[in-house]
Amino acid sequence: MSESSPEFVRTSTAAAMTLKYYPGKFYRGAKLKALNLLLTYEPGCYARCAYCGLSSSRKPNEDSFIRVDWPTIRTDEVIERANKYGKGLDRVCISMITHPRALKDLNIVSKRFRDETKLSISALIGPTLIKSRKPLLDMRKAGVERVGIAVDAATLELFEKYRGKGVRGPHKWDRYWKVLGDAVDVFGRGMVGVHLIVGLGETERQMVETIQKAHDLGACTHLFAFYPEEGSALEKLARPAVGHYHRVQLARWLIDNDLGNAKKMKFDCKGQITDFGVGEEALDRVIDEGEAFMTSGCPGKDGKVSCNRPYGNERPSEKLRNYPFLPNSKDVLEIRKHLADYSS
Numbered sequence: 001m002s003e004s005s006p007e008f009v010r011t012s013t014a015a016a017m018t019l020k021y022y023p024g025k026f027y028r029g030a031k032l033k034a035l036n037l038l039l040t041y042e043p044g045c046y047a048r049c050a051y052c053g054l055s056s057s058r059k060p061n062e063d064s065f066i067r068v069d070w071p072t073i074r075t076d077e078v079i080e081r082a083n084k085y086g087k088g089l090d091r092v093c094i095s096m097i098t099h100p101r102a103l104k105d106l107n108i109v110s111k112r113f114r115d116e117t118k119l120s121i122s123a124l125i126g127p128t129l130i131k132s133r134k135p136l137l138d139m140r141k142a143g144v145e146r147v148g149i150a151v152d153a154a155t156l157e158l159f160e161k162y163r164g165k166g167v168r169g170p171h172k173w174d175r176y177w178k179v180l181g182d183a184v185d186v187f188g189r190g191m192v193g194v195h196l197i198v199g200l201g202e203t204e205r206q207m208v209e210t211i212q213k214a215h216d217l218g219a220c221t222h223l224f225a226f227y228p229e230e231g232s233a234l235e236k237l238a239r240p241a242v243g244h245y246h247r248v249q250l251a252r253w254l255i256d257n258d259l260g261n262a263k264k265m266k267f268d269c270k271g272q273i274t275d276f277g278v279g280e281e282a283l284d285r286v287i288d289e290g291e292a293f294m295t296s297g298c299p300g301k302d303g304k305v306s307c308n309r310p311y312g313n314e315r316p317s318e319k320l321r322n323y324p325f326l327p328n329s330k331d332v333l334e335i336r337k338h339l340a341d342y343s344s
Helices: 013-018 075-085 102-116 134-141 156-162 173-187 204-216 242-256 280-289 329-339
Strands: 008-011 034-039 072-074 091-095 120-125 146-152 192-198 220-225 273-275
Touching: 008 075, 013 034, 034 075, 034 102, 072 075, 075 102, 091 102, 102 120, 102 134, 120 134, 134 173, 146 156, 146 173, 156 173, 173 192, 192 204, 192 242, 204 220, 204 242, 204 273, 220 242, 242 273, 242 280, 242 329, 280 329
Parallel strands: 034 091, 091 120, 120 146, 146 192, 192 220
Antiparallel strands: 008 034, 008 072
């Protein structure tokens, strides 16, 4: 029998460590707060996104996704171990891939976590498979509390180039934004997250304007820094500079928390942010507090980020782009240095 969902799911390395499948500790005492799971099938995802480790166009025998390995484990075992070892967990995120069975299996797995654990449930959903509001209503009935939609690319042109016609992929820009609006109607304002990847070729201005668009529609934004997946079409593309990423993080925080607006921000001729459109004192306070530079994702029961994905986007030995914990005063000094760096 093939190791396919709903009987099996793939788990991130961080989840496998937390569930005691892998040994190890997280750098600087970071703690995983949410299990990240992927539905899995043979022959895999039908999409062909140029940057994605799950793409059907990627070289065979590659098991990584967003930099780390994702081992395949029985769903029964994940639930059992989540109850046994998951004291610090408060959420599970179940991610669809583009496969005909994914909608049905998402609900099966969601119901199991709803009925057999105490974890809140998020789902990363595939708009290409969603043709009406009914699947969204079915997800909610199955126990899904929040949904995420991986638009990823900040502009129509980049979306088409890397997810649509440019790679002979099935995804449509308009479909993604339509389903986003429907999801806000079904799950409520603030209960839908838009995944965006910084570093696919967009300017800071274009990314900030897309973050504002999502916010105006009632969604929040979860940011990722592009990481070149070995064997993918974009394996040679450079990662975004740390300062570039931190400026977008700061703008996202201001917008999502109604402290700022893209229309009030200023940009240079390269589209880099030169003025965040808020007072200097308020901006300094946000930077010093540090939360703006933490991993962005669905919140936990305490209202703080639960889906913190420790080091899934960068190696612990590197200058961190997404902090899986609150930055300390030394970290903030480093962040300030990068925010002021416009060299790349």
